[in-house]
Amino acid sequence: xxxxxxxxxxxxxxxxxxxxxVSGSYAQTPSGEPIKxxxxxxxxxxxxxxxxxxxxxxxxxIDEQNKKGGVLGRPLExxxxxxxxxxxxxxxxxxxxxxxxxxxxxxxxxxxxSRKSVxxxxxxxxxxxxxxxxxxxxxxxxxxxxxxAAPNQQAIPAVDYLMNEGVERWVLEGTDYVxxxxxxxxxxxxxxxxxxxxxxxxxxYTPFGFSDWQTEVSRIKExxxxxxxxxxxxxxxxxxxxxxxxxxxxxxxxxxxxxxVAFSVGEEELAGIDTxxxxxxxxxxxxxxxxxxxxxxxxxxxxxxxxxxxxxVTNDPMEAxxxxxxxxxxxxxxxxTTDADAVIDALPGIEQANLTGGMSKMLPNHHITKPVLIGxxxxxxxxxxxxxxxxxxxxxxxxxxxxxxxxxEADWVELKCGNYDTEAKKCLGDAATSN
Amino acid sequence: xxxxxxxxxxxxxxLLFGLGPAAAQQAEADPAAIVQKFGGKQSFDATEAxxxxxxxxxxxxxxxxxRALREGDLYWRESDEAVFIATRKGSDYEIFDPxxxxxxxxxxxxxxxxxxxxxxxxxxxxxxLGTLTLRAENPAQRMRxxxxxxxxxxxxxxxxxxxxxxxxEDSAVKARMEEARASAxxxxxxxxxxxxxAAKVLAGRADREALTMLIRFAGATDDPVAKQAAEAxxxxxxxxxxxxxxxxxxxxxxxxxxxxxxxxxxxAITFGVMGVINMAHxxxxxxxxxxxxxxxxxxxxxxxxxxxxxxxxxxxxxFLVSGAVGLVMERGLIRFLYGRPLETLLATFGVSLILQQAxxxxxxxxxxxxxxxxxxxxxxxxxxxxxxxxxxxxIVFALVVxxxxxxxxxxxxxxxxxxxxxxxxxxxxxxxxxTPWVDAMTFxxxxxxxxxxxxxxxxxxxxxxxxxxxxxxxSFMVVVFGGVGNLWGTLVGAMTLGIVNKFLxxxxxxxxxxxxxxxxxxxxxxxxxxxxxAQKGRFVDA
Numbered sequence: 001x002x003x004x005x006x007x008x009x010x011x012x013x014x015x016x017x018x019x020x021x022v023s024g025s026y027a028q029t030p031s032g033e034p035i036k037x038x039x040x041x042x043x044x045x046x047x048x049x050x051x052x053x054x055x056x057x058x059x060x061x062i063d064e065q066n067k068k069g070g071v072l073g074r075p076l077e078x079x080x081x082x083x084x085x086x087x088x089x090x091x092x093x094x095x096x097x098x099x100x101x102x103x104x105x106x107x108x109x110x111x112x113x114s115r116k117s118v119x120x121x122x123x124x125x126x127x128x129x130x131x132x133x134x135x136x137x138x139x140x141x142x143x144x145x146x147x148x149a150a151p152n153q154q155a156i157p158a159v160d161y162l163m164n165e166g167v168e169r170w171v172l173e174g175t176d177y178v179x180x181x182x183x184x185x186x187x188x189x190x191x192x193x194x195x196x197x198x199x200x201x202x203x204x205y206t207p208f209g210f211s212d213w214q215t216e217v218s219r220i221k222e223x224x225x226x227x228x229x230x231x232x233x234x235x236x237x238x239x240x241x242x243x244x245x246x247x248x249x250x251x252x253x254x255x256x257x258x259x260x261v262a263f264s265v266g267e268e269e270l271a272g273i274d275t276x277x278x279x280x281x282x283x284x285x286x287x288x289x290x291x292x293x294x295x296x297x298x299x300x301x302x303x304x305x306x307x308x309x310x311x312x313v314t315n316d317p318m319e320a321x322x323x324x325x326x327x328x329x330x331x332x333x334x335x336x337t338t339d340a341d342a343v344i345d346a347l348p349g350i351e352q353a354n355l356t357g358g359m360s361k362m363l364p365n366h367h368i369t370k371p372v373l374i375g376x377x378x379x380x381x382x383x384x385x386x387x388x389x390x391x392x393x394x395x396x397x398x399x400x401x402x403x404x405x406x407x408x409e410a411d412w413v414e415l416k417c418g419n420y421d422t423e424a425k426k427c428l429g430d431a432a433t434s435n
Numbered sequence: 436x437x438x439x440x441x442x443x444x445x446x447x448x449x450l451l452f453g454l455g456p457a458a459a460q461q462a463e464a465d466p467a468a469i470v471q472k473f474g475g476k477q478s479f480d481a482t483e484a485x486x487x488x489x490x491x492x493x494x495x496x497x498x499x500x501x502r503a504l505r506e507g508d509l510y511w512r513e514s515d516e517a518v519f520i521a522t523r524k525g526s527d528y529e530i531f532d533p534x535x536x537x538x539x540x541x542x543x544x545x546x547x548x549x550x551x552x553x554x555x556x557x558x559x560x561x562x563x564l565g566t567l568t569l570r571a572e573n574p575a576q577r578m579r580x581x582x583x584x585x586x587x588x589x590x591x592x593x594x595x596x597x598x599x600x601x602x603x604e605d606s607a608v609k610a611r612m613e614e615a616r617a618s619a620x621x622x623x624x625x626x627x628x629x630x631x632x633a634a635k636v637l638a639g640r641a642d643r644e645a646l647t648m649l650i651r652f653a654g655a656t657d658d659p660v661a662k663q664a665a666e667a668x669x670x671x672x673x674x675x676x677x678x679x680x681x682x683x684x685x686x687x688x689x690x691x692x693x694x695x696x697x698x699x700x701x702x703a704i705t706f707g708v709m710g711v712i713n714m715a716h717x718x719x720x721x722x723x724x725x726x727x728x729x730x731x732x733x734x735x736x737x738x739x740x741x742x743x744x745x746x747x748x749x750x751x752x753x754f755l756v757s758g759a760v761g762l763v764m765e766r767g768l769i770r771f772l773y774g775r776p777l778e779t780l781l782a783t784f785g786v787s788l789i790l791q792q793a794x795x796x797x798x799x800x801x802x803x804x805x806x807x808x809x810x811x812x813x814x815x816x817x818x819x820x821x822x823x824x825x826x827x828x829x830i831v832f833a834l835v836v837x838x839x840x841x842x843x844x845x846x847x848x849x850x851x852x853x854x855x856x857x858x859x860x861x862x863x864x865x866x867x868x869x870t871p872w873v874d875a876m877t878f879x880x881x882x883x884x885x886x887x888x889x890x891x892x893x894x895x896x897x898x899x900x901x902x903x904x905x906x907x908x909x910s911f912m913v914v915v916f917g918g919v920g921n922l923w924g925t926l927v928g929a930m931t932l933g934i935v936n937k938f939l940x941x942x943x944x945x946x947x948x949x950x951x952x953x954x955x956x957x958x959x960x961x962x963x964x965x966x967x968x969a970q971k972g973r974f975v976d977a
Contacts, residue, residue: 044792046901048800165555176946206945209905211896212694214687214826215940225643227651242802242897250814250823256557274806279507280554376553378507386479386553 030070034077035338037062038097040108040118040129045085046209046238050317051110053268054132055080057318058107060306061325071332079103087117094118098125104338105130105328107321111237112136112178119144126340130328132320134263134285136182140397140410140418143340145347146367147324148317149286150395151186155233157372158261158284159187161387162231167259169200169230171220176205180235183263187233189401200228210240213247221251224258232260241265242273245281255280255376267313270381278377286370287319287356288383296355313381319355326352327362348413358392365410365418367395466494470533473500473509473550474516482550483559490563498567500533505560509533510547521547562587569595569612574605581611586644590623614640618648627658634661638668642819646672679819684937690826692933693833694895696926697888698906699913700837703925704881705761707914708857709874711769712780715787716910717903719882722760723753723889724898725794728803743808746890753886760790761882765875773874787903795900805893825894832891840884841922853877857920916956918966928967932956 039058041051062076070076079101083090090109097103098121105128109115112135122129122143134149159170170191174180184203191201202223204216224230236244241264248260261282267289270278289300299322304310327350328343334350335342347362354360360368369392375383398408398419408428409420417427469492472485486504489497503509503520510521510528519530519539527541565583568576577599584592596616603609617633634652637645646669653665698720705713727749734741734748741748764786772779807825814823844850855863856873864870889902896902909932917928932952939948963969 043800044795046904048795049802049899049901052800204944207949209901210945211905212687212691214690214823215684215937216945218683218687218821219941222643225647227644227647239802239897239899239901243895246807246895247823250812250825251821252814256554256561259554268801271801271804273802274804280557384551384553386551 030066030073030075032074034075035071035332036077036079036101036103038094038101038103038106038108039078039080040083040090040094040097040106041110042085042114043080043082047085047110047114049238050268051085053312053315054107054110054317054321056307057303057321058325060303061322063306064302065325065329071329072336072338083108083114087111087113090114091117091121094121094129095125098122098127103127104332104340105343107132107325109133110317115144116178128328128340128343130321130324132317132324134316136179137186137397137399138182138402138405140365140367140412142344142366142412142418144366145324145327145362146395146397147320147327149370149372150367150397151183151399152396153286153370153372153393154263154284155183155187156190156401157389157393158263158282158374159190159233161284161374162233162259162261162282163194165259166229167231168196168228169223169226170196170202171223171230171232172201172203172235173216173220173232174203174205174235175210175237175240176207177237180205180237183235184233186399186401193401206236206240208238208240210236211243213244214251217244217247217251217253220258221253224253230258232258234260234262235264236262237264238269241269245273245278248281249277255282261374266315266317267382268315270377271313273381275377275381276379279379281377282374282386283377283383284372284374285316285383286372287314287316287354288373288375288385289314290375290382290384291356291373293355293357295353295357299355323352323354323360323368327368344412360392363394364413365395365397366412367397369394464492466492466497466500467534470497470500471516471518473504473518474511476548477551479551479553479556482552482556486556486559486563490566493567495567495571496534498564498571499536501560501564501567503533504550504552505557505564507549507552509550511550512542513546513548518550519547566592566595569599570602574608577603577605577608578611581608581615585611585615585618588618588622588648590619593619593623593625614645618645621648621652627656627661630656630658630661631664634664634668638671641672641675643676646676676819680941682818683820684941685934686820686822688934688937689830689930690933691937692930693826693830694892695909695913695933696833696837696929697829697891698885699910699917699925699929700833700840700922701881701883701885701888702910703914703917703922704840704884705878706911707920707922707925708853709877709881710776710857710919711773711878712776712783713769713881714780714784714907715764715790715903716882716885717905717907718787718790719757719761719885719903720889720892720906721794721900721903722757722790723886724805724893724896724902725798725803725889726753726756726886727890727893728798728805728898731805742806743810745806746808746811746894749890750887753890754883755886757886757889758879758883761885762875762879764882765878769878770871770874787907791900791903798900800900803898805898807894811894829891829895836884836887837922837926843880844922849873849876849880912953912956915960916966918968921966921968924966924968931967 039055041055042048043052043055059078062078065071066075079097081093081097083093094106097106107130109118109131110133115131118129119141127143129144130147131144132147134154137150172184172187174184188201188203206216220232259280259282261284263284265283266285300314303314304312327347330350331343331346332338335346348364349362351359351361356371358371360370362368371392372389373385374387375385378384397410398405400406407421407423409422410418411420419428421428466489469485469488473482489501500509508520508522509518511518518533520533521528521530524541527543528547529541530539531537532539561583565580568580571577593616596612596619600609600612600616603612613636617636620629620633634649637649649665649669653662653669656662701719702713702716705711705716730749730752731745734745768782769779772782811825811828814821852868852873855868856870860870913928913932914925916932917924936948936952939951943951
């Protein structure tokens with residue numbers, strides 16, 4: 001069978017890589033005790049669909065780095081654990097990585113709830129987490145580096161784009177958990193600030209893995225027939241997207257009438273759908289596989305060679321890991337040690353070329369600068385970029401559109417604080433963030 | 436893509452250079468020359484300007500180029516920026532003249548660049564085509580043109596529409612054109628009587644779009660005659676919409692109910708009839724869905740012509756695959772655990788995890804694409820409600836499976852033996868029935884039915900290793916609510932839960948709706964612990 005063939009190819013590739021690694025046929029052979037890097041992504045359970053790819057991407061990056069001579073002349077060694085889409089297990093596995101395996105840094109997590117679950121562990125054991133997924137913001141921790149987009153690097157520019165296209169009515173459709181709820185809170189406030197009337201916005205939530213979208217889609221249709229241009233801003237997560245888009249297509253909601261802009265749908269998610277009826281629906285990311293730069297072409301070629309399958313796609317969180325991993329390597333080289341405190345201090349200010357032709361920079365608030373791209377789905381399951389910000393957008397940890405977080409600022413270089421209250425002129429510290 | 440800045444300059448240059456000659460050409464308005472302006476790297480604004488220019492020529496031939504642009508089939512050649520319609524032919528493209536459609540040979544794909552489009556460009560094309568194709572030969576095209584004009588409500592189009600209505604012979608198209616004219620009249624500054632008549636025409640259409648137009652008109656007009664006519668029409672339409680909303684809820688409820696029925700019906704055998712708490716039931720459904728995927732993959736690679744039949748071919752195979760897995764499970768595991776519900780629960784839960792991980796290892800963790808055959812795609816309208824074909828066929832299919840299973844239970848020797856064994860195992864054994872064999876067959880039948888359900892569910896849900904998990908709780912809920920051991924109970928239970936859910940959803944939202952349903956079931960089970968249709972008689976506790 002085809003997939004068995006793929007699996008064999010993959011194993012063969014892995015075996016070759018391993019053989020080369022052992023025989024050490026490289027100019028600079030890393031030597032000495034390996035530096036361990038933790039990979040904390042679910043390989044089973046609901047989130048395996050998204051996270052397994054990131055585990056593979058990390059293995060590829062570590063492999064590449066070893067070919068280039070490792071870090072500080074020492075080889076890197078990946079330690080992979082499987083938190084199985086089980087949030088408390090994330091914390092347990094993180095503890096195992098840091099205290100038993102003694103890893104220098106951890107790359108991992110996807111959902112916000114898994115990140116929140118490991119936070120106390122990273123603070124207690126003072127280690128480093130690189131988090132590669134777009135998230136709702138409202139957080140900045142000393143031990144965490146956020147390489148995915150904050151809301152101002154994804155949601156706000158997407159809404160701006162649609163406003164330019166003449167959209168006046170908004171459906172905020174999301175899965176019922178922390179990321180959509182916070183993002184929609186930010187967006188609702190932003191839209192109202194821009195003069196959108198309350199009756200022109202509806203917010204709706206559905207459970208995880210929701211599959212019967214008939215009522216929701218017909219409500220969207222009804223809401224969109226009021227004579228004003230309507231758009232759907234979708235923070236629907238994971239598996240629920242496929243039935244959502246199928247129902248939209250079946251009920252004849254075309255992107256030219258009611259475009260859907262999604263923040264969680266990338267190339268990987270589209271792989272499960274026939275995209276012909278979805279042409280024109282939008283997604284906002286900081287990276288698309290279709291972006292035409294030499295760096296990206298190189299990255300895609302390496303990925304295909306590593307995974308042994310030309311059909312596998314690349315996506316935004318993979319690029320985030322690419323940037324984050326290279327930043328970590330540079331910071332370790334700069335600090336001359338893998339000691340967490342030294343690396344945390346070295347990271348802000350580090351620059352790394354991203355795959356879309358820009359230079360991303362780690363900011364003092366532990367977020368990075370990124371370009372924002374808006375893409376339309378095409379009939380090959382890829383995105384055509386229709387709009388892009390001129391400059392890289394710096395990630396903002398605390399939204400300027402929520403009254404309670406407007407006054408907060410995160411700065412781990414000067415202020416040494418993740419939630420500095422600019423009005424009261426003091427650091428709120430842990431008491432405020434523990435919720 | 437950091438090319439946008441050079442692009443900006445380029446498109447500016449194109450605009451500057453392009454507009455000069457454009458002014459000169461305006462006099463002749465040669466569509467062939469204008470179409471060529473799509474060539475080269477253009478900004479979206481420039482493309483939109485070219486569309487307007489093409490539409491202004493009024494030449495019907497430009498419709499071909501515009502349609503190709505909308506579908507993303509319009510390309511320009513890198514060497515000379517000449518514009519063509521191109522279709523993929525292997526690794527090359529066959530190119531055609533954009534106006535006449537005459538073939539101009541084939542070129543390698545590297546030589547061509549797509550003319551970039553986005554939604555607003557597609558809308559501009561649709562608008563332009565609406566004006567152009569009002570007098571087209573194909574009635575479907577005229578119909579679409581009239582629909583576009585209806586939503587545009589442009590007073591300037593009243594003249595062309597009058598002319599088109601006079602010439603129109605197809606009554607359906609004519610009615611649509613009259614509606615388009617009415618919407619334009621409401622937006623114009625014609626006399627009040629004309630507008631009152633237009634309001635009546637829109638009242639006849641009776642859908643939400645007409646309602647929006649009438650509400651806006653009633654708010655803006657000062658004329659009492661027209662206002663009264665509009666308000667009467669608004670009330671009529673609102674009543675109509677309210678009626679169809681209820682119909683829609685019933686339909687959606689039936690549809691959700693049929694999905695629940697499909698998911699639960701296999702469990703009604705394994706849990707309902709045999710009393711095995713089968714936590715791996717969802718995975719049997721998943722195996723059926725993956726069988727469909729494998730069948731479709733095989734057909735795609737070997738016999739693409741059979742694709743429309745892929746689901747029909749997958750049905751028996753899914754039954755056999757899931758049935759065989761069920762048989763192995765029963766013989767290898769469950770038969771040692773009869774009468775020990777807790778151990779059965781844990782063991783089958785373990786099996787479900789093993790099956791999930793096995794599928795994940797073989798097929799990968801990501802979703803697999805299962806295509807809809809043409810007869811399961813799209814929708815048709817009944818009144819103001821759109822009925823999607825896939826949902827309709829799933830309702831039909833669920834009922835067919837239900838009736839077939841009922842027939843097996845009541846009319847076949849296996850069914851008779853199954854009922855005998857569940858009612859009184861020792862008596863059945865004494866009559867010479869091989870009870871272990873009947874157990875195995877019953878479990879295989881229930882699992883096989885779950886596999887068949889998987890074929891249908893692959894059409895509306897994700898085909899991923901987690902497919903089954905989403906249905907297991909709902910399935911148990913349906914079987915317990917309907918009454919354990921009663922197939923009719925499963926049918927009524929599934930439909931009731933579906934309809935209640937869909938009537939709650941518009942008010943309570945999907946999340947709260949589900950919780951309310953769960954609470955209602957708990958209360959119901961408190962009152963009637965044996966469900967809707969309780970088994971009666973001596974054997975109940977056996």
